[in-house]
Amino acid sequence: MSIVSPNAKPLYDLYVKGSPEKGELGDCPFSHRTMLTLEEKGVPYNKLLLDESNIPEWVKDVCEGQKQIPFALELETGKWLHDSDKMIPYFEEKFPQKKLGRPDELPSVGGSLFPAFMGFLQAQGGEQSEKEQALVSQLREINDALAQSDGPFLGGKEPDSNDCKLGPQLKHVLIGSKTIKGWTLPSELDKIPGYLAAWEKRPSWENTYYTEKYVQDGWQVKMQKMASS
Numbered sequence: 001m002s003i004v005s006p007n008a009k010p011l012y013d014l015y016v017k018g019s020p021e022k023g024e025l026g027d028c029p030f031s032h033r034t035m036l037t038l039e040e041k042g043v044p045y046n047k048l049l050l051d052e053s054n055i056p057e058w059v060k061d062v063c064e065g066q067k068q069i070p071f072a073l074e075l076e077t078g079k080w081l082h083d084s085d086k087m088i089p090y091f092e093e094k095f096p097q098k099k100l101g102r103p104d105e106l107p108s109v110g111g112s113l114f115p116a117f118m119g120f121l122q123a124q125g126g127e128q129s130e131k132e133q134a135l136v137s138q139l140r141e142i143n144d145a146l147a148q149s150d151g152p153f154l155g156g157k158e159p160d161s162n163d164c165k166l167g168p169q170l171k172h173v174l175i176g177s178k179t180i181k182g183w184t185l186p187s188e189l190d191k192i193p194g195y196l197a198a199w200e201k202r203p204s205w206e207n208t209y210y211t212e213k214y215v216q217d218g219w220q221v222k223m224q225k226m227a228s229s
């Protein structure tokens with residue numbers, strides 16, 4: 001059961017990556033983070049699916065020239081919000097009833113995970129090992145923080161803002177690294193599998209689920225595009 005009541009009046013139209021034709025969510029960790037934040041806070045919202053390769057031009061007019069997913073319309077005020085890094089602190093201020101913590105006030109954990117992951121995916125020849133170590137170092141930082149928390153989340157028994165960001169990113173890192181590099185998580189990073197399993201059991205994750213296949217296909221397409229550009 002979601003903590004968002006099915007009868008509650010939506011407060012936001014949240015535009016996220018997905019297939020409008022299939023009615024399925026897509027593989028966007030930024031959309032995922034934003035949805036998890038609203039779900040965990042119990043804020044009702046409409047999920048509106050947009051094809052990443054076909055984002056309408058009007059989006060630039062309401063998102064300060066940006067044409068990226070996710071973005072949102074606040075239905076009560078008509079205010080447009082964009083960029084998960086800006087939206088998450090905004091939601092934290094606006095809905096203090098269930099605190100997840102402002103990202104800038106929480107301990108920094110795995111802050112360079114995604115850049116390290118991208119570096120590893122793009123690594124060629126001799127730089128492979130160095131880039132792999134940079135990724136493992138970020139993952140170790142997360143694993144160590146999990147070992148020290150009351151678990152299963154960094155925030156303890158319940159996820160915080162760091163968790164809402166890192167859960168989706170870890171899903172991409174593990175699936176993407178295996179798909180592109182045949183790489184699997186070293187067994188010493190023993191807290192991370194249980195962490196993702198704990199996320200998967202939460203209603204917020206179930207309500208925002210997208211398949212492994214979308215993540216695999218997404219990274220394959222991204223790597224092909226990067227190689228040909």
Ligand SMILES: N[C@@H](CCC(=O)N[C@@H](CS)C(=O)NCC(=O)O)C(=O)O
Binds near residue numbers: 029070
């Ligand atoms: N900094 C943005 C990044 C959002 C982002 O990169 N979204 C991707 C989809 S996962 C996108 O819209 N890509 C289309 C584009 O950049 O043209 C955020 O945190 O919201």
